[in-house]
Amino acid sequence: MVAFEESGDPADFQDPAYREAVIDLLGAISYGEISAFERLAEDSKMAPAIRDKMALATMAAAELGHVARLHERLTELGADPYDAMAPFIAPIEKFHRHTAPADWYEGLVKAYVGDGLAADFYREIAAYLDSATRDLVIASLEDSGQADFVVDRIRQAIATTPSVGGRLALWGRRLMGEALTQAQRVAAERDALSALLAGDIDRPGLDLAAIGRMFTRITDRHAERMAELGLSS
């Protein structure tokens, strides 16, 4: 990994491929958060009580709350935030279309597991970024403090109706599978973004073995989250 300058416009941004990769990344995260807002707001309608609705709505609002800063940074980099988001609309919408929760509990698991997966993935990428971008990415992943609520509700549901556990465990696997499918699609289509991970002559990146270890870390954390919910993954 290269040393980056701490402030303003790091030397890396002189490299058009690096700048393009950062614009892609911030665009993807931005649209991911807008889209998460929409889906969580929609899923919050299935809540059995206002208290539950509030929890999911709070998660939704937290996602949206990060977008303004990401868009500002895109503008600073000379990019139009809406153009930057455009390439990621189709894969992100496809992810949501393929993982539309059938009920309140599937919605809760999706909120918890989906948020966690996205955060893990972006955190891994953030390690390869200049410090200003890295800080911005990490800040945009802050959760809304509703995780305990989700864990509590899912564990309660399984305690009351044990068969719910098997169904939600399958659901968790489906979420993971669909996330990987769409991530892989993005990687195949966005050269600059995947070059960021793969590295080039000036910027050492990950070899195949390191990419493998990265996915192992991400799937391990997914399994931990599923266990936290009382679900075997």
Added chain:
Amino acid sequence: MVAFEESGDPADFQDPAYREAVIDLLGAISYGEISAFERLAEDSKMAPAIRDKMALATMAAAELGHVARLHERLTELGADPYDAMAPFIAPIEKFHRHTAPADWYEGLVKAYVGDGLAADFYREIAAYLDSATRDLVIASLEDSGQADFVVDRIRQAIATTPSVGGRLALWGRRLMGEALTQAQRVAAERDALSALLAGDIDRPGLDLAAIGRMFTRITDRHAERMAELGLSS
């Protein structure tokens, strides 16, 4: 109007009727904001572009952002926030059911006019409150800075299709009428809240003429907002 203590637990809260009125008010505002979040998030789906969607979604998130502080205050007053909101669910939901926007522009006008009406109304009531509660109510009415966006979009729509203006002007009247209907229903059912405006032996309130003037101020401001949108009310 009586002088209130500046801090903590004003003398007024010794009066059970005053405390009950404040709990009602904070409950009503809280549920109003949760419900506004839901409706704005729903209406944002009709947006013709992501940029527009973001504007309405940002208004939605801002509404929800005020709820936590209102709930904290309700808890400090010894009330359960969810119990405090319960009496206002039916009238607020009825308002929304009777004013479901048929398209994106009706949604925008509702966001702008509805938000403005609620803010004017609560600001009028806030004048009769102890300073801590007043500050909290005023803070919960801060808008999300999307007003210019709405004005711009509506004026543009009327410029392109003049007939839209007539339809949206009617829509604005319907919003006002439905808001008054539901507010009047709440006033009839919540004695403590209406007593706050009417006053009692210890706390001078509004006589009928003053209540009339208050409604004139609210309808005047509504007319100003409609004019701002390029709509005659």
